[in-house]
Amino acid sequence: MEARENLEEKYREALSNYLKDQSEQALYQGQKYSRKTIEHKISPEEIISFHKSTLMDTYDNLPPEVLHSLDFLLEVMMGYGIAYREHQNLKHLQQELKSEIEIAANVQHTLLGTDxxxxxxxxxxxxxxxxxxxxxxxxxxxxxxxxxxxxxxxxxxxxxxxxxxxxxxxxxxxxxxxxxxxxxxxxxxxxxxxxxxxxxxxxxxxxxxxxxxxxxxxxxxxxxxxxxxxxxxxxxxxxxxxxxxxxxxxxxxxxxxxxxxxxxxxxxxxxxxxxxxxxxxxxxxxxxxxxxxxxxxxxxxxxxxxxxxxxxxxxxxxxxxxxxxxxxxxxxxxxx
Amino acid sequence: MEFQSCVKIINEWDIVAARQLGRNVAKELGFGTVDQARITTAISELARNIYLYAGQGKVCIEKLYEGGKSGLLIIASDEGPGIPDVRKVMEDGFSTSGGLGAGLPGVKRLMDEFDLDTTIGKGTEIRAIKWLR
The missing domain is CATH 3.60.40.10 (PPM-type phosphatase domain)
Structure with a gap:
């Protein structure tokens, strides 16, 4: 899973950039990043874990409440993660169904054809x-x-x-x-x-x-x-x-x-x-x-x-x- | 069988106890926070199904060591009515309308291995494994 580690690294970079100057440019990086994580089927709870480990590595004296709150957020996001994976699977099924119907339509066309x-x-x-x-x-x-x-x-x-x-x-x-x-x-x-x-x-x-x-x-x-x-x-x-x-x-x-x-x-x-x-x-x-x-x-x-x-x-x-x-x-x- | 412990599921609070047990074992095995959350969510769902549909049953957690890798096995068993149409409950989109929450397809996705045995009138046993990577 090297792609995944790479993505964690990228998240770290993008977040650090934003924490430095809060620029629109950095936010745009964040938006682009989310497109990439969706492409790689990264679920929301993983992003929160990237976020947490970035914070832990960047700051030594974070109040523990902040880290605990991220664990809580992660738990809440689990349901969204499941829904997200289900959605992806349903999308795939819909595609299959669609092509099946297209084939059926062609079959019908041949069956019912008349000169x-x-x-x-x-x-x-x-x-x-x-x-x-x-x-x-x-x-x-x-x-x-x-x-x-x-x-x-x-x-x-x-x-x-x-x-x-x-x-x-x-x-x-x-x-x-x-x-x-x-x-x-x-x-x-x-x-x-x-x-x-x-x-x-x-x-x-x-x-x-x-x-x-x-x-x-x-x-x-x-x-x-x-x-x-x-x-x-x-x-x-x-x-x-x-x-x-x-x-x-x-x-x-x-x-x-x-x-x-x-x-x-x-x-x-x-x-x-x-x-x-x-x-x-x-x-x-x-x-x-x-x-x-x-x-x-x-x-x-x-x-x-x-x-x-x-x-x-x-x-x-x-x-x-x-x-x-x-x-x-x-x-x-x-x-x- | 290295280690097994069980929680009886009779009321909703037992779901919390099952989650706690699962999380402790997952931590001991060295699972990261994301996987811990996946395992506990799976346990929650399985325990909730027992509480909602079978009335009572149990959730057991076992550590697995196999060919150099370790993992966590969840066994959720009940003597409830059984599942009449397994294919249907394993279908995406069915669970959400049936009020099951993430449902069994969700559990299957959260874990690495998933196995279900059910007999009408006798009960259901679900075994799910998460391997440590």
Whole structure:
């Protein structure tokens, strides 16, 4: 432990300097010294013992009370010394935990990854950003042999790691039911059964499932309590809510979902989102759906992907770069 | 076994007696003031745990001579309820919320060696050693 002896020597020097002239310079040395002792994990009780031995070596006729008082101080500082060591260990543990979560987030990214399909006549843009490390939102695209495009968007009530774990299950449940893909209502009904059976009763999932058939230009959809999206009619330049009734997934085993249809004309758009989008909070409260429409209109001249990217960036800026909830926005735009 | 003496822990004042015993032995062995304070703090914590959670027990102090080095062994034993989840009480951050003060992780850090045996319904024995450097 030569470093430690060295530090005791340094303390002696620094203290002697200060006792000589009480200068600011000497105090600054003291401040620098404490940075060094922290670096070397010297605990407070050791510093007091340095202090005491320096005094004893420097002065022959110190009143014994002074030395006794330092022993007392040393005893009092023991608790701080223990707390200090505990703090160091907890800091280390936190670092470990953080890197573990980062790895988990990468794993999740790979697990839940989805490719945006290329469909003639339909432009698709999607963005999904977690509020913390792991995403409790989920979106997925599927394309079948008839060129029909299925789009799923889901949101677990809650965020962070529990929500993210839950989402992995949705993804695998979806992968295992390809035969229902043509009927959004049956997709939701099957998933509801899976969620009801496998998920903690306190956890609920909202989900929207839609299917676009390019041969008929019909968009069929159903919703399990999910934040309603928008339908944009290019002919009238009007936005309407894409409302659909339905209970959240996981509430009731035998829930039936209603299925809706919408004809998508040229230039029309479907906008889907998680509640992280509408719950963007500014200093004046949540943004209004009206405000969101304004942002969509402002970016309408762009491609679907550029639109979602831009809207995300603008809303992120609006909330001073602090997301409170996972944010997912999808735009489907018919361009022929 | 060169030397062993024990203090029964029944009330809070016995914690002081255990500390005094530990400090005397530590001084005799030639421990410096910082290590003396570490040893007595560890004894305090162990004795306090007995007083708070087991009702009664004892703290014994033993001098150790092994391969040319000497050390101090603390044995804290009780016939209390035992510790149901040892991993949990050895976790940092748990003790402070549980009102244990420095707690067992603190004792472990203050000493060089630490060993714990516990049986539900039978009691707990903790052995901790500080070696003289």
């Amino acid at each position: 945006i399909p290329e469909v003639g006549g339909l432009e698709i843009g999607a963005v999904s950003v977690p509020a913390k490390h792991m995403n409790g939102d989920y979106y997925h695209f599927v394309q079948d042999e008839n060129q029909c495009v299925g789009v799923a968007i889901a949101d677990v009530i809650g965020k962070g790691i529990p929500a993210a774990l839950c989402m992995s299950m949705i993804k695998y449940a979806m992968d295992s039911l390809p035969e229902h893909r043509h009927f959004p209502k049956s997709v939701l009904e099957s998933l509801n059964r899976v969620v009801e059976r496998n998920v903690d009763p306190s956890m609920f999932i909202t989900m929207f499932y839609g299917l676009f058939d390019p041969s008929t230009s019909i968009f069929t959809y159903a919703s399990a309590g999910h934040e309603p999206g928008f339908y944009y009619n290019a002919a009238t330049k009007e936005f309407t809510d894409l409302t659909a009734k339905g209970l959240l997934l996981g509430v009731e085993k035998k829930t039936q979902y209603e299925q809706y249809e919408k004809h998508i004309g040229s230039g029309d758009m479907i906008v889907l989102m998680s509640d992280g989008v509408t719950e963007c909070r500014t200093s004046e409260g949540f943004i209004e759906r009206k405000t969101l429409i304004e942002y969509i209109e402002k970016n309408m001249h762009l491609s679907a992907q550029e639109m979602v990217n831009n809207i995300y960036k603008q809303l992120e800026k609006l909330q001073h770069f602090q997301l409170r909830d996972d944010f997912t926005l999808i735009i489907l735009k018919r361009n022929v």
